[in-house]
Amino acid sequence: MTAVPDARPDAPLPKPAATGMGTTSEYGPYRLASHFQPIYSLTHHRAVGHEALLRATTLATGAPVAPMELFADAASDEARIALDRAALLQHLAAYAGRDADEWLFLNMHPRSLADPSGPSIRQIDDTLARHGLRPGQVVIEVLESSLPDDADFDHRVDELRELGCLVSLDDFGAGHSNFDRVFRLRPEIVKLDRSVVVRAEVDAHARRIASQMVSLLHECGCLVLMEGIETDEGAYTALRCDVDFVQGYHFGRPGPELAGITGLHALRAAWDRFDRQSASDDRLWQExxxxxxxxxxxxxxxxxxxxxxxxxxxxxxxxxxxxxxxxxxxxxxxxxxxxxxxxxxxxxxxxxxxxxxxxxxxxxxxxxxxxxxxxxxxxxxxxxxxxxxxxxxxxxxxxxxxxxxxxxxxxxxxxxxxx
Known part of the structure; x- marks a missing residue:
């Protein structure tokens, strides 16, 4: 079992040794670092946020550890909650000092929110303030497939929203997704799973379904993010489906620094194609x-x-x-x-x-x-x-x-x- 930091509910969240890009921290036998992947608004033509992604190496050898391996090692609820706590601290420390009016997307496992030993709302609020971040800058992502039928979880989500954070439902459209989870969680943002993008890129029928799914989510009061976009075709599909935000390698790979100009070039190219091809597609349909x-x-x-x-x-x-x-x-x-x-x-x-x-x-x-x-x-x-x-x-x-x-x-x- 991996050694974990103190996860008692009354234990203060420790202060990081440093803050800013390049900040790292230790967790058991691992050194943790943060990479950030940009999230672009198709309408605003700019990055409106970054998703924080955990990266790890071993303290002993410096060898990289795959994220899936790191999370698989945290098999118990106690270990998973401790890892979420460590990741939260690491990402906030690495993101500290950002003046831009952007969102920071933070992944948290539903167990960390539902369990009393998880970070309390007061601890989260204090930690944000310590790093100079407002609750309104933070989007808490929860995995759609892992949502528990748990009143404590629902209550914690309500508390996060009352604090001022936004809530995002991740990987919607994969596996056993259903709109009941949207009605129940009332997320401000829904992230469509990459499988939706892959199908919609090559199948006109799937693209029509994706477009209708986006329309329904909008009627539910959600903004929609299409993730996993890796090609020009995917970017064009996102525009045709009327999603609000995009994320994926096509717009920028995760890295220790924030968004560069690659995503802006991809965004302009996608709009150029949309201006040309959507009018042509519509004209062809009318003809x-x-x-x-x-x-x-x-x-x-x-x-x-x-x-x-x-x-x-x-x-x-x-x-x-x-x-x-x-x-x-x-x-x-x-x-x-x-x-x-x-x-x-x-x-x-x-x-x-x-x-x-x-x-x-x-x-x-x-x-x-x-x-x-x-x-x-x-x-x-x-x-x-x-x-x-x-x-x-x-x-x-x-x-x-x-x-x-x-x-x-x-x-x-x-x-x-x-x-």
Whole structure:
């Protein structure tokens, strides 16, 4: 077992021998040092914080010790709490004297916050003051996958927030992540796990999901940080997903000094690509959707003039991927049968046996759907949804819709096209 410093709850946090960049400290058989990785705001075009990362060497030989090995050695709760205490002191001492209005992100294991033997709020406040740091400069990071169902932990988080610190939920989107933890912890910042970035870089569907995840987190009252960004593609993905902050090797590797100019160059390059490519991507999407929108608008005019569904929707159903058209009343109920493209039928639509309970739509109401609400909000103007899975479960599709009047009735015409 590694020897650890005194972890009694009433024991004062010791004063470091020195402060400032390059400061080191001893912990058992190890010498501890701090490295800092910059965190950039995409909107502000500058570093707004640094995450403190622990580095260690052996006192005997000076050989480096991998962080995972160091933390694995702290197997018991007592040892882990002592290591968190030592890391906290080391990072604050190394960061002391910073005048910049930036955040210092500090990792703390939930056990260190929940256990009575962990650093008390008073000790944390006193230690911050000793190093010339305000609580509002500090972001306490807790690992999402390790959150205990513990009232003491929740109380300690509330105390940290009352002190003035911010709370960050780390590695969200990995493993068994769920929004219940966001609702419960109410973090000011949520850090998306690198696995989210990796998938979103190469898969358009994953990128849409990531974008929706960011939107939901924003609605939960959280700022969103995308970590683990190592490539230009990852930086572009972060901008497309509308995250607030970025972190990763692409913007700066951890080091004993604070952020240099590497991250600023990467940030400018990412914005340059976004300015060029996002407009191009959006324009390409609009160009691809234009024939669908024009043909659904034409179909609504023909229907209002007395044409049948099959006749009115013929042009829309000739577009690539188009499957069917359907007509809804102002309550979202279907008023006539579907019009299908050539070679497609109701039987084929219902061919996925696993989703048989959803095939009968005779009593269905679709007024909650984005295609209905969008059409309702902008009458006589064609709308296009984001891609989604149909309730029949057989395919991903998008829907083009338009609200129009026919014989004194308000109707919404919809057309589905498979991706």
């Amino acid at each position: 691809q959707m234009s024939p669908y929108k024009q043909s659904i608008e034409l179909a609504s005019v023909l229907l209002a003039g007395g044409a049948s569904m099959d006749e009115a929707c013929r042009r829309f159903l000739s577009q690539p991927g188009s499957d069917m058209c359907y007509l809804l009343d102002k309550q979202g109920r279907q008023v006539v049968g579907n019009a299908f493209r050539d070679g497609f039928s109701q039987q084929q639509l219902e061919s996925v046996e696993r989703f048989a309970p959803l095939h009968d739509t005779r009593q269905a109401r679709w007024s909650r759907r984005a295609y209905f609400r969008g059409a309702e909000a902008s009458p006589n103007i064609a709308q296009v949804t984001r891609p989604y899975m149909t309730l029949q479960g057989s395919r991903m599709c998008f829907t083009v819709s338009i609200q129009f009047d026919m014989g004194g009735r308000t109707l919404v015409l919809c057309g589905d096209a498979s991706l």
